[in-house]
Amino acid sequence: MPAVRSTIERLDKPSSYATAKVGSAECSRRPRGRNDDGEPSPEPEDKLKDATTLYVGNLSFYTTEEQIHELFSKCGEIKRLVMGLDRFQKTPCGFCFVEYYTHQDALDCMKYIGGTKLDERVIRTDLDEGFAEGRQYGRGKSGGQVRDEYRNEYDPGRGGFGRALDDYGDERDYR
């Protein structure tokens, strides 16, 4: 029987960003001949079909590992928690990866925790293909997340105004 579609949207689907990222990684690997035997490359969503890791975004810079544990363990035992750190200052820069033991726990987290508050901020969760040592995530020139470089509004939980604006301000001061 073909997969049955739900009558309403599901909250435990990966975002278009996550699918696109996995998809592009797949494409870039293909020329190296991983699929010599002609096997079709798995669909991006297939790669996330056993995902046990979640990207968690929109955290305050001040949110601690303990707080994250307290909330996220409501969906299952946490195998690993990796805080996203500013590349230069080595301080939390507003995102983390939460790895569970099972795919079901990760899906439940998407459904039950994504879009709720932690430390009084609405957090975002997304399925992720998994944390690999040395992986670089989208951190910008400032060492923090790119989104914080282009943010116009003041966000006390994420280091005030956008960093790019700060830099711009510095430059102006020099003149």
Added chain:
Amino acid sequence: MEELNVKQEGEDRRDRRGGGGGNRNNNNRKRRNDDEEDGHYDRRGPPQQRRRYNDGPPRRHYPEAPLPKLRRMFLNIASQVVLPQAETIQMAKDLGDNFDDAELRSHIFDILIQLIIEQPFKIPFLAAVIFYGNDVKSEIVTETLKRVSARTQDALNAGQWTEFKLMLRFLACLQGVYEDTGIFVFLGQLFDTVVDLQSANENDVVGIEIVKIILLTIPYALVAGGERFHEQAAELLKNTGIVASNVLPMEGLIHSYVRDSAETPISYLSIIALLQTQLSNEAESGWTFACIPHFNANAMRMTNDEESLPSAPQMHAFPTLTIPSPVNPGPKPLFPEAYFSLFADQDIETVPKTTDVAASLIRDAVVDTIDQMDFNREVVAKFLVDIDNYWSQGTFAKRGIAFDKFRELGGKVAWKSEDMVIDAIFSQLLKLPSPEHKLVYYHSLITQSCKVAPAAIAPSLGRAIRCLYRSLHIMDLELVNRFLDWFSHHLSNFEFRWRWTEWLEDLHLSNLHPKKAFIIAALDKEIRLSFAKRIRSTVPEDMHPLIPERLDEDNSPDFKYENPETPFAAEGQTLLVQLRKKASADDTQETINSIHEKAVQLGIADPLVPSTDAFVTAICRLGAKSLSHVLSCIERGKERLLQIAETSPAARRQIVASVVEYWKDQPGVAVRIIDILLNYTILAPITVVQWVFGDHMGAGEALTESWVYEMVANTVNKVTKRNRQIALARLQKGLPQEQVEMVDTTLTKDRDASRELFKYIEDAVNGVAEGACDQLIEKESNGELSAQSAELIRAWGKRWHTVFVRKAAVEESVVGEEAVETRIKLLAAEPEPAPDPMQVEINGVAKIEANGDDERY
């Protein structure tokens, strides 16, 4: 293409709400107005018009193609408070007009079936379309019965009881088109199966589940079929009575409140016994089932002037359904269920009385709506807020009407929809032994409902909280902890706003009192999700002493060896330095030896105890910065810790003691670290439990601390989870013999270990409950504890005992020898090609694929 459209439906729904939300500001009065306006809007405008308005012009200019139009109408059926009779008739006609289109037919039936399973509120309305369809083209009914009965059979074969119940309900709603007695023959067969099951095993729970389904099906069949089936219903009801009044041993363990208390707000009501009574009451008043939407069976004939209509409606045979033998109990362990309500049978009737069948009918549909659509809490919250659309007009009072106004309504019976919804969510949050989904789902659903209709929901929620708080002292202890966990989590989503002043009068109570213990624990839980200074700012000053001042300074707990007065201070400090600098094992051993020498001189019986204290405390101090830090410190000291644990029982309990002592102001961190140590198998579950009840419990005072409960429950949970995984691994079809033996050996060993663990806990807390605990006797007789305090402690002991006796019984019923044997037999009886509802991995990590997982992508 279709996917896109289906998605659009979802987004449209959300946009409607989201749009409303976006316009709202934080002003409560404004919100209330908006809510009411939304309500009016929903009632006035048919959904088509709204959609056109929202979707913009393109669609308006072209006549909508039949498939998208029908799909839209099916998905949005009953989106107003008035009975959609005209709407369903129109749908029946459209379906009849396009019935030759095979693609359309197939799509529409896919949607129909999926709607039945996912959106149970809509079942009577969907059935009405098909019922009217019979007058348009009787093939509509023929095809429906074919498709729906196939799915019903699948659900029955797989033991998917909720799906089976819902499909059967749909079939019951078509009772008017069947020949002879229609569904009643099948209900009779189901009951015969129950008799067989019960005579084979007096503690059978599958039969109880089936009786529940029979009883919940009857009302829909009678509403659709009318008076001529009253006799059949009465006959069936006479039979079910014996089963429904039967009380299983397990039922004694799932009471929400302490059994012998006179203050119990709601006595224990078994769901099927209650249904049996309610149906008997309904029989006396003529089987009206007023809350179920009643469609006029002749409406189509009256409105339709076409002569093409046949003179008498075509009747159909009720589809053949085969009850498998043996009956598949399904992938999930079944338990008897209790009916729980916070608002029922109060002075002011905001929800149906427990004697009214509407209580069970509406509750059942609400709970299924909640559980079947856990994958989108936003939509579920919207459905719940719109609950009055799906029941007879007049069942509910106007949305958002204040509780005080209700008082004035007096005699008129119309229920408060918000109370019904909150009551239903709490019945699941507080369901024993456990609800369908993770508890956090129900947390997030409450949060979402508050977001969708804040002005309407919040007051009901407040009354629920107060009601639970009032009964804390007699509530089952597991439920107290669920309530606590929800309460703190909920507040963390709403700026930690709560009227604490209401509870200030309880601050003078002893910390041993359940209410005071709750307040202390709630603050701790709030702090864990936030930070101390923030929480302090949200509570009245009188409560400030309950938050340790030290927590305001954002630094690590003191390292006791920094104080030269502390025994072994020098060695403790040296160990910290050595740990930090990753000194060699020999160097570290030298420091530890020095502690041992001094300890021996001091006459300490087990010198490994003070050295373990110093070593573990140093690990805690060095790892105080974050959980990652402590994790890497544990990693560094792992070998030594494992060695300690193997050497001396006192020293291994000291590992727990040192962690708890270091983190005494933040017990949540201690609980996490103990969890990590269990995962590293540095600590065995029994060690944690022995420390709690042997070293820490004292005269039983520790039983009042919620983190102690948390630590014990976590430890037990780890053990039971593993055992269930092993049992699942055993239940794979076609497991090779050598693996069968391997799994069996592991299961036997671990089952015994878990029994030992439970036994230890039960004996310890029972000692407190019975007042036989030595320290309790001593402290009470020397006056250290007042008689009143001792009584409080004994009550805690009793409540702990109930929880762990239940947990042990639940595990026996899932992984006990008898339970596993039964499952193995069923597995052997299963036909080869049948899809196994459980997908299992061999390496001891098994997954239960949840209900309906095939629908994921």
